[in-house]
Amino acid sequence: MARTLKEKLGEKWESLKEVSRYVWHHKMGKVGVIILAFLLIMAFFPGLFTKYTPDWTSDETFVPASWDHPCGIDQEGKDIWAQIVYGTRISLAVGFIAALLTVTIGALVGTVAGYYGDIVDEILVFVSDSIMMLPSLLLLIVIAALFSNVWNIWYTIIVIALISWPSTARMVRAQTLQLKNRTYVEAAITLGASKKRIIFRHILPNTIPLLFARATIQVAGFIVTVASLTFLGLGDPHNPDWGYVMYTANKNMMMIVMKGMWQWIVVPGVMIALAVIAFVCLGEALQDYLNPKLRRR
Amino acid sequence: MARGIVSYVLTKIVHRLLTLIFVILIIYILLRLAPGTPFDQYLYQGKITQAQYENLLKEWGYRDSFLVGAAKMLYGMITFSLFKMKSPVYNKPIIDLISVRLPYTLSLVTAAYFFGAMLGMILGLYCARNRGTLKESVIIWITLGIRSLPVFWLGMVLLYVFAFKLGLFPFLTSSELHPNNVFHHMIDWLWHSLLPIIALSKIYAVSYLLTIRNMVSEEYTSDYVVSFRAMGLREDYIIERYVLRSIMPPVITMMAIDLGFLFGGAVVTETVFNYPGMGTLIYTAIWNKDYPVVLASFYIIAVAVILAITIAEITYAYLDPRIRRG
Numbered sequence: 001m002a003r004t005l006k007e008k009l010g011e012k013w014e015s016l017k018e019v020s021r022y023v024w025h026h027k028m029g030k031v032g033v034i035i036l037a038f039l040l041i042m043a044f045f046p047g048l049f050t051k052y053t054p055d056w057t058s059d060e061t062f063v064p065a066s067w068d069h070p071c072g073i074d075q076e077g078k079d080i081w082a083q084i085v086y087g088t089r090i091s092l093a094v095g096f097i098a099a100l101l102t103v104t105i106g107a108l109v110g111t112v113a114g115y116y117g118d119i120v121d122e123i124l125v126f127v128s129d130s131i132m133m134l135p136s137l138l139l140l141i142v143i144a145a146l147f148s149n150v151w152n153i154w155y156t157i158i159v160i161a162l163i164s165w166p167s168t169a170r171m172v173r174a175q176t177l178q179l180k181n182r183t184y185v186e187a188a189i190t191l192g193a194s195k196k197r198i199i200f201r202h203i204l205p206n207t208i209p210l211l212f213a214r215a216t217i218q219v220a221g222f223i224v225t226v227a228s229l230t231f232l233g234l235g236d237p238h239n240p241d242w243g244y245v246m247y248t249a250n251k252n253m254m255m256i257v258m259k260g261m262w263q264w265i266v267v268p269g270v271m272i273a274l275a276v277i278a279f280v281c282l283g284e285a286l287q288d289y290l291n292p293k294l295r296r297r
Numbered sequence: 298m299a300r301g302i303v304s305y306v307l308t309k310i311v312h313r314l315l316t317l318i319f320v321i322l323i324i325y326i327l328l329r330l331a332p333g334t335p336f337d338q339y340l341y342q343g344k345i346t347q348a349q350y351e352n353l354l355k356e357w358g359y360r361d362s363f364l365v366g367a368a369k370m371l372y373g374m375i376t377f378s379l380f381k382m383k384s385p386v387y388n389k390p391i392i393d394l395i396s397v398r399l400p401y402t403l404s405l406v407t408a409a410y411f412f413g414a415m416l417g418m419i420l421g422l423y424c425a426r427n428r429g430t431l432k433e434s435v436i437i438w439i440t441l442g443i444r445s446l447p448v449f450w451l452g453m454v455l456l457y458v459f460a461f462k463l464g465l466f467p468f469l470t471s472s473e474l475h476p477n478n479v480f481h482h483m484i485d486w487l488w489h490s491l492l493p494i495i496a497l498s499k500i501y502a503v504s505y506l507l508t509i510r511n512m513v514s515e516e517y518t519s520d521y522v523v524s525f526r527a528m529g530l531r532e533d534y535i536i537e538r539y540v541l542r543s544i545m546p547p548v549i550t551m552m553a554i555d556l557g558f559l560f561g562g563a564v565v566t567e568t569v570f571n572y573p574g575m576g577t578l579i580y581t582a583i584w585n586k587d588y589p590v591v592l593a594s595f596y597i598i599a600v601a602v603i604l605a606i607t608i609a610e611i612t613y614a615y616l617d618p619r620i621r622r623g
Contacts, residue, residue, distance in 0.1 A: 126312070126315070126316070126319075127319075129312075129316060130316045130319045130320055133316055133320055133599065133602050133603055133606065134320055134323070134599075135560060135598060135602065137562070137564065137565070138560070138564055138579070138595075138598070139324075141564060141579075141580065141583070142324070142327065142579075142583055142591065142595075143327060145580075145583040145584055146327060146328070146330075146331035146583060147331060147332075149332070220445070224447050227447055227449075228447065228448075228449060228565050231447075231449050231565070232565065232568060232580070246449070246450060246453065249453065250453060250569065253453075253456070253457070253461070256457070257457065257461040257462070262457065265450075265453050265454060265457055266454070268450075269446060269447065269450035269453075269454070272445070272446075272447055272450065273442065273445040273446050273447075274445075275445075276444070276445030277441060277442065277445045280441065280444070280445065281441075
């Protein structure tokens, strides 16, 4: 019965094709794919969208939008549209990495809590419940501000992951409790499989599809969270993202009003909105795919 | 039955008290780990000598050992004497600072919450009743669009259009108080708070709309509603008597939990509008390393969240007996 690696990979490839076909024919999924493709092109080939770089500086400051500078020039003489285009990569990357970390921690804690049960479960549930009680954005602001002199984008990612895993863990734990009593897991236990093997070979793989849908939606939330942080001036100025552009806009509101530079405010917000719509739509499509009861409707 | 719910409530309360201590300890550890004190700038500017600096640190407890500091803090929390402590930055008792700010935040968030939640519920119900029609999908797509706009961005746009361009609202929201004239005071408050209320209420409007719509639609396809309809019961009657009643427990829980978390969402909104509430108080306190104020504010917020969630859980258990046994 042992399958060869090629067969296994082939199977994975087939299911991947099925998922993508489903998402593409899903109304929201299609919107998500198109927007995400656009954003990814912008992230990987920023040169296609602007001839300036974020480092480029002009002698003039506060120049309203023109054909050459679609969003105008900011207080330091930098091209705003270039900052937005180059910020795409940072905003997307932060969302992706934070979601990946969150889901990983959540999945590990959830399966361990669900599988080991007893005291391990109680402690882990207590810790995750407690973290859920913290207002996460407020906590993130506190941490970023307290350590602001050494802060960089990696700390943001790690702290987001450290305070966001509990809801994923709760979901995975519930699933583990269900899976634990399935016959094939019981059979594996009787055959003498180790706990580690059961968790990694039999339980975790079954939660992965759901985790994927969840992570996709989380990316959207994290992009906004990070933008809120940078908007408050708690970002990494060496890696400016969309929130940073809005931070400088908010600081120069008076000049924006005087010069009528509304693009400075509007465009970065539209970019965030596009990213959020893309990930939420993709997530919804994936969830519908995984939930056959809804699919039939 | 009665004993079941009493022991359920007691376990919950003990659990929550432990959680409260855990949460506050996390904040305390973070504050201890963070570098800097409020007196650093005086020292750098040469306003005080090194010896004076050390004395100040000792006086304000910044030189306490970790355990002594934690014990002091816990004692202050249990006896509520924490709020009588002075802030080293303002040299005022914390209670004075908070009592000025808290009403602003509370009024802002409750107004935003009720405005948003009501709008969301009404539209959500409307969508569920018109499931599959063009009207519904228009509302849903607009909602998804609005959902994806960050609150602070919405705030900036509202400020730009209504405060700066049209000049209808003030752009600095430090409202003047008219304690002698309640009516005047209310109008003034509303004038200063309307834009932040609109920006903040967006979160609740969107989340209630989507949740209510999904829950009601799910009930709509359930067997009992279908059979009631077949029996010829009026649609309004089914909604009122059965559908709304059956979605009540989760909605009440959601409301209570949201109410607990209202504070967190207010910080960013308050910053955009320069609103004189708890959010801006905490924000400046963090920058000034004004740790007693940060701790006391977090204490209030944590208590509010935990109280709200506990009440939600108990109400839920009361409304849905299955939870009590489980």
